[in-house]
Amino acid sequence: MMRISLLAGSLAALILAPQAQAQARSGLEATITRTTFGIPHITADTWRGVGYGVAYAYAQDNLCLLAEEFATVAGERSRHFGPEAKAVLGFQEVDNLSSDVFFRGVIDLPMLRAGFADQGREARGLAEGYVAGYNRFLKDAGADGIPAECRGKAWVRPISLDDVLRLTEKQMLLASSLVLAPGIANATPPGTPLAAASVPVNQALPRPGEVGLGSNGWAFGGEATANGRGLVIGNPHFPWNGPSRFWQLHVTGPEGYDVMGVGIAGTPIPTLGFNRDVAWTHTVTAARHFTLHALTLDPADPTRYMLDGESVAMEPRTVSVPMPDGTPEVTRTLYTTRFGPVFVAPQSGVNWSAGMAFALNDANRGNQRAIDTWLRIGQARNVGEIEAAVSETLGIPWVNTIAADRNGDALHADVTAVPNVSAQLIAACSTPLSPLFASLATLLDGSRSECDWEAAPGTSEPGLMPASDQAATVVRSYLTNSNDSYWLSNPRLPHPALSPILGKHESALSLRTRSNFTETEALLAAGTIDHERAKAMAFANKSLAADMVMEPLLALCADAAEPAETTARGCAALAGWDRRYEADSRGAALFRAFWSKVGQRNDLWAVPFDPADPVSTPRDLATAKVGDKLLAALGEAAAELDAAGIALDAPWGEVQRWTANGEAIPIHGGPGTAGVLNYQDARPAPGGGLVPVHGTSYIQIVGFDADGPVADAILSYSQSTDPASPHYADQTRAYAAKQWHRLPFDAEEIAAQTIGETRRITE
Missing domain, CATH: 1.10.1400.10 (Aminohydrolase, alpha-helical knob region)
Structure with a gap:
């Protein structure tokens, strides 16, 4: 009997060995453990496995939201939801037809595919694994396992790498091109009728403060904290609905990667959070990540523009948008220039006339460096390594980075992918119309090539401003930001003036920034800060x-x-x-x-x-x-x-x-x-009263003890958008009661908070 058992065991090993080897080669293996509030802890030995596990866990919580987002970036909303319904692009609502035209006309898949091939193995593995993990969840769920809100919908489909590339590109453009998406999608030469013009379109320039971006962030150094180590308060202000909602996760991956925090839809790793040695948060920067260019057109042809005295043809791109069954496709032609796509905003008086047009040049177009940057931040051991990551890659798209480490150093780095446009160039290349655009963007003369972005040696992409010309500060006191410019991150440490494209200098601060400084200074005047005092300040709700x-x-x-x-x-x-x-x-x-x-x-x-x-x-x-x-x-x-x-x-x-x-x-x-400071932007609710739509979302307070991070946090709108989930509103109730959650990071803490069974997925 023993010989038979040994023989059977040997045969089983021979049969299973190739299977195990194939799984090892594919890297598609991960475990998912859920703790209090449904927070997933994803463990994998490969970067493909990390992406695989994160996508699977995210789909468990937010499948319908993510599936709809893939339909959005593919330019398929009109087909599935009708052309006049609305899409959420970044932080604004846009009609579906304009959204579809924008994504089909502006997203350059060949460029993104080429860029993907040049990325590091880590970023490539994360993206490939994410595709596999999402598709695996669809397979496991089956038709009956899809949440009721999107069950049986044609737009819930398997995805490809192209879908992930499009979604990542959209995230990079949230605070730049997406702001003017309707104007790009509806720009036509004078005298050319606009296809399906009956769809109502908001074609106005956003007014100051309307873009809908915000956040507060604090980094306290050892001089300001009770234990002499760093402490971070993160209070990002993000939407309560839609794909820019935060989602909590903890990833333990290869090469010592061990990071907990949050990401938004489609993000394969935490983009805001902490590891054993550093904690960081982000706030939307006052820097401008695109420029506008006034084009002087060829009198003989409005699709040609004059550059250095020569007539240059715009590049046309014709796109077709599928409509609901039985309705013909809508076809439009968009035009792009050396300075980017042409846009209009007729409701603000910005038109494409016979003599003039306007183009948008975006520093984050094709930015595929961001994931590499966040990987480096997640592996950092001190704030110096975080500063090096953001400076060397220039991959952070549109947010400040505010961080502290266990050594007691604090960092504020307003270092992003921003056009290399100096104050001198802005002055030399302004036009009579530049002041009219000043509240939104920098408008430059598009008739001279010398008014294009300046090339600087050593940058990751030509035309980006080097980190040495941007603002980064390290102190042992404190630094903070509430969306005002780099000028003041500590009222005692004003920053010298930099290019106006990075924000205003010596200009009036917002009341929220003033409140931040007032409350922070008062708190520190009464003593050093610890978790409890930080919690009290974050939720004081003073006006x-x-x-x-x-x-x-x-x-x-x-x-x-x-x-x-x-x-x-x-x-x-x-x-x-x-x-x-x-x-x-x-x-x-x-x-x-x-x-x-x-x-x-x-x-x-x-x-x-x-x-x-x-x-x-x-x-x-x-x-x-x-x-x-x-x-x-x-x-x-x-x-x-x-x-x-x-x-x-x-x-x-x-x-x-x-x-x-x-x-x-x-x-x-x-x-x-x-x-x-505890900002909530509320709008009238259908049944009366007000409902929050944007504001305090994931709040984290992270310090360090001798063993590792000590983190209290809460996610105001909870993990899941599925009404059937037990984690649809559990953290919302906790937020309402001002209850904080001590996040489990070490193995013992995770074991103590585990709910349900650990799930292992592999293929």
Whole structure:
């Protein structure tokens, strides 16, 4: 019997050996362990295995969202959802036809495929594994295992590497080309009819503050922390719906890679998080990642432009967009130039005329360096290695990098893929129209080749600004950013002036930035920072605008002889407000409505901005000049709330709510324009009240002890977009209750929080 057993075992080993070898060669093997709140811990021995496991786990939580995103970047939304419905491109809604034309006309697959072939083995393995992992989940789920929201839909399909390349390219363009996607998709030469022009299109330039990007980030060095090690607070402000939602994950991969944090749809590794030695976060930078170019057209042909006195033909690209069954395809021709695609914004007066057109040149087009950069950040042992990663690759697309390490050093690096355009070139190449575009972008003369981006030696791509001309600072005190420019990341350490394309210098700060500095300085004046004090600051829900305005406003109320009835009720409601955006704060909704009417007034403050005192100016409400207007605005705000059925003193948590499977969850946090650090941008909800659409998302507080990272975090909108998932709203309830979660990083911590069985996938 023993001989028979040994023989059987030998035969089994011979049969299974080639199978195991094939799996080892393919690298498609990973384990997925879930812990509290459904956070997946993906372990793999190869980079292909990492991508494989991450894609599988993400599809478990957000399949319908990701499948729809693949349809978006393939330019197939009109076919599946109709041309007039909306797509979410970055942080704005765009009609499906414009979205499809943009992705079919602007995404250059041959260029992306060539770039992919030149990437490192790590990035290639991650992408290839991601394709396999997504497709494996579809196979395992079968028709009946697809979530109800997208079950049986044609757009839920297996993907290829092209889909991942398109999605990655979209992510790189979120804060640049996507902002003008409708204008690119609907640009036609004068006299040329626009196919399917009946589809309503928003073709206006975004106004300042409308792009929808935000975040707060802090890096505290050893001089500011209780234990002398670094500490990071990450508070990115991202959408509550759509493909830019964050998703938590922990990846243990080859070559010592061990990183926990978050990514967005399609990201194969954490792009914001921590390892054993460093923690980092990102905030959207004030730098501009594209330039606009005014083209002087050939009088004989509006599809030709003059460059250095010579007529140059634009490059046409004709695309066809499939429509729903039975409807003919829509065909359009887009035009591109040396400076990028032509765009229009008729609602803002930007047209393609017989004599002039405008082109957009994007520094992040074809940026396939980002994953390599984040891989290097994830493997960094100190902030110096993080600075080297972002500087040498120039792969970070549109965000600041804010980091601290266990040694007690803190970093703020506003180093990204940005056009190499100096102040001198901007001055020499401006046009009479440049001031009209100044709030959105830098407009340069497109009739001279000398006005193109300058080539600098040693950059990863020609025309990018070298890191040495951008801003990076390392200290042992603290550095922070709330989306203002590189100029101030610590009010005691102003940065010298750099190119205007990197942001404004010695200009007025946003109220959120001023609130950041005010609260941070006050916190440190009272002692060093630790996790508990960091938590209290992150969720304090104070409004700097209220602190600056309420006393003089209430004095106006008291002095008003015969205020209008709505104004009088507004005064009474605000008198009882605690000046915060807590769930139980009464009067917060009224101040939000009031501030939206007066906060941007040019005559609001008696003391103007002073670059020598940027945190405290402008200040002092100019009541003598605008007092009557402020009271009138308060009355209008009260009337607005009356019309919306919202009591003037309603608890904020009864006004701002997130509804999950019929449960209304009160959401604390308020408008960043009112100087609230815990920013929530809310919009009217269908059933009344307000619903958050953008703002505080993944909040992490990461420090270090002798053994490794110590991380508290919460994801405000939870892991899954599937209403049937137990992790559809569990963290949302925790966020509402200001409960934090100690993240499990080591094996013992993971074992203690494990839920369900570990899943091993291989093929």
